[in-house]
Amino acid sequence: MSKILLKCFFMKKKLFSIENLTLIGIFLGSILGIWMPEIMRDFKIIGQIFLNLLKMIIVPLVFTSVFIAVLGLGDIRKLKDMGIKTLFYYIA
Numbered sequence: 001m002s003k004i005l006l007k008c009f010f011m012k013k014k015l016f017s018i019e020n021l022t023l024i025g026i027f028l029g030s031i032l033g034i035w036m037p038e039i040m041r042d043f044k045i046i047g048q049i050f051l052n053l054l055k056m057i058i059v060p061l062v063f064t065s066v067f068i069a070v071l072g073l074g075d076i077r078k079l080k081d082m083g084i085k086t087l088f089y090y091i092a
Helices: 002-015 018-035 037-073 076-091
Strands: none
Touching (some): 018 037
């Protein structure tokens, strides 16, 4: 009996993983957007708030990561070499 309960627990945990919930949300959002577009337009503000909060977290995180990486180089010549390589890769 306990093996069955453990199996059900682990199946439930895999079912509600963040990846699966994301895919379920995308699927349901697409279906509901096609089926009831006038109602789903009211939920646009929730999506905008989520994206703005995400940007508010990501931009400082990327800036501090780059800043700390530059400080970790130590020598300014290494930064120059890395900048030239980055520019070359960007152009190519």
